Amino acid sequence: MATFREMKDRISGVKNVQQITRAMKMVAAARLRRSEEGIRALRPYSSRLDHLCARFLRGATGVEHDFFQQRPVSNIAVLSIASDRGLCGAYNNRVVDATVKLVEESPGEEDHVVAVGSRCIAGVRRAGHKVERSFEDIFNPVRYPVAQDITAHLRRLFLEGTVDEVQVVFTEFFSPMRQQVVTRRLLPCPPHLHHQEIKEHHERELPEGMHFEPEEAEEAERLVYLYEPNYEQICSRLVAHNLSIQVYRALLEAQASEHGARMMAMENATDNAEEMIDELTLQMNRLRQESITRELLDVVGGAGALQ
Amino acid sequence: MEIRIITPRNTVLEADDVEHVLLPAEGGELGILPGHITMVCSLGVGRIQVDLADGPVRLATSGGFAEVLQDRIIVLADTAERESDIDVDRARRARERAAERLEKRVEDIDMARAEAAFARAANRLEIAGPE
Known part of the structure; x- marks a missing residue:
């Protein structure tokens, strides 16, 4: 049976932990807000870029680009994006699990895992897979040049023929309560997105006050464009650029998801601590009462013996 | 003429009283007046100058794309900073x-x-x- 003193120490211990989890929750909430702003800030840009790409590539049946090359898939590369820190529930594990599954199901012998976040790197290695290239400490905030570096590496793997397909695994952010691990193909690029697909995509993506304008896009298609320097080069740049933006967006989504997951995990921890404190306090009071009763009985018994 | 200059991080400039724009196209500087033919061009490192009714705005860019529509220019820049923000x-x-x-x-x-x-x-x- 624990003594009164021990109980008191335990309660103050739990209270300390609760203070920390509460502080972490606040920090995560603040960072989440900033991350969400980052995603929102990218939207006007990416939606415009999608427009441009769709318009170009849809009519461009004759365009050959290395990024469209469909080859029989033997080796794949996986860009796996999780975080540098723990204490965020199952956030890191989910990404690692999805990555490992993808790698193990791929027909090739070699793994080409590019991992972002030290937890992700460690997780993939623990599962017995090699990490070919790793990026740490790139969040808060994510910088666009980092996305370009990552993309350049993946592009090289694909263009040199080391891999025939590039996938990205990251956590898509819907709300602080809801994040979902998704796997998307980066390369080869889907030959052309149709307006319908883009429209669907944008209905989820577009913030208030912005609309997808199919009429505008269709009208623009009828327009004659002048290309500078020329059509092929513009296409090739657009496709390459779009790829970096996709990676950049995945990094931003992952960052927001991490903070969302941490916020929820810390909220639960704070609630659990509260429950524990209540229970321990109850136990402690019971203990105190028992000892008082015992002492009282002693006194009464002693007085009785004296008479 | 309208202009929007957008980067992955923010919208740098939005104006609808544009008289003339200079863009750093890869082949050299490109001047655009209202009524320009629709065009898409890729941009290099250089200067964007937007002449508004109340004076010019100068920006530094490190490249990107520009889409010229009828009386509307959309610049998708990797980075763009006004001279005072550099x-x-x-x-x-x-x-x-x-x-x-x-x-x-x-x-x-x-x-x-x-x-x-x-x-x-x-x-x-x-x-x-x-x-």
């Missing part, structure tokens, strides 16, 4: 760092990247004004 100290440090790398010509440093970094920093400094 961090001169940072640009100067970046230029020194790049210059150092270029001078050393060390094997394992990507020369093309150092050159690009140098060009970007030099461009920012040029647009920010006389040193």
Whole structure:
């Protein structure tokens, strides 16, 4: 049976932990807000870029680009994006699990895992897979040049023929309560997105006050464009650029998801601590009462013996 | 004529009283007046100048795309900063760092990247004004 003193120490211990989890929750909430702003800030840009790409590539049946090359898939590369820190529930594990599954199901012998976040790197290695290239400490905030570096590496793997397909695994952010691990193909690029697909995509993506304008896009298609320097080069740049933006967006989504997951995990921890404190306090009071009763009985018994 | 200059991080400029725009197209500077033919061009490192009714706005960009529609220009820039927003100290440090790398010509440093970094920093400094 624990003594009164021990109980008191335990309660103050739990209270300390609760203070920390509460502080972490606040920090995560603040960072989440900033991350969400980052995603929102990218939207006007990416939606415009999608427009441009769709318009170009849809009519461009004759365009050959290395990024469209469909080859029989033997080796794949996986860009796996999780975080540098723990204490965020199952956030890191989910990404690692999805990555490992993808790698193990791929027909090739070699793994080409590019991992972002030290937890992700460690997780993939623990599962017995090699990490070919790793990026740490790139969040808060994510910088666009980092996305370009990552993309350049993946592009090289694909263009040199080391891999025939590039996938990205990251956590898509819907709300602080809801994040979902998704796997998307980066390369080869889907030959052309149709307006319908883009429209669907944008209905989820577009913030208030912005609309997808199919009429505008269709009208623009009828327009004659002048290309500078020329059509092929513009296409090739657009496709390459779009790829970096996709990676950049995945990094931003992952960052927001991490903070969302941490916020929820810390909220639960704070609630659990509260429950524990209540229970321990109850136990402690019971203990105190028992000892008082015992002492009282002693006194009464002693007085009785004296008479 | 309308213009929107957008980067992955923010919308840098939005205006609807544009009289003339100069863009740093890769083949050389490109001037656009209202009624220009619809066009898509890729941009290099350089200066964007937007002449508004109440004076010109100058920006430094490190490349991107520009889409010229009827009476509307959309610039998708990798980066774009107004001359007053340029961090001169940072640009100067970046230029020194790049210059150092270029001078050393060390094997394992990507020369093309150092050159690009140098060009970007030099461009920012040029647009920010006389040193």
